[in-house]
Amino acid sequence: MVAYFSYSGNTEKVAKQIADYTGGTLAEIERETPYTDVNEEGEEELNSNACPDIEVNVDNNVDGESSRIALLPISFQNQCCFL
Numbered sequence: 001m002v003a004y005f006s007y008s009g010n011t012e013k014v015a016k017q018i019a020d021y022t023g024g025t026l027a028e029i030e031r032e033t034p035y036t037d038v039n040e041e042g043e044e045e046l047n048s049n050a051c052p053d054i055e056v057n058v059d060n061n062v063d064g065e066s067s068r069i070a071l072l073p074i075s076f077q078n079q080c081c082f083l
């Protein structure tokens, strides 16, 4: 399974390439309330250690897939709150 969050489309392109190459199922992570000002809201989340509510859209049943790859914005590396 290839799970990803993409605000402006770059990560989505890479995730699709990886899914094509590996045969893994794409799982799009979306913020329930889309960012209106990503810089301000992203900084607020980081500073307050908050994690936004998310939805994950998966096309298939991934029970049989042995590997999971996650592609997330760089600022989420510290908190990994989407995982």
Ligand SMILES: Cc1cc2nc3c(=O)[nH]c(=O)nc-3n(C[C@H](O)[C@H](O)[C@H](O)COP(=O)(O)O)c2cc1C
Pocket: 005, 006, 007, 008, 009, 010, 011, 012, 038, 041, 042, 043, 072, 073, 074, 075, 076
């Ligand atoms: C909430 C949020 C916070 C971000 N914070 C940073 C950051 O602190 N430093 C940085 O270099 N990029 C930051 N980014 C930019 C992401 O790393 C960027 O979106 C990444 O290049 C993937 O691009 P994409 O949204 O087009 O898929 C942030 C993006 C988001 C959505």
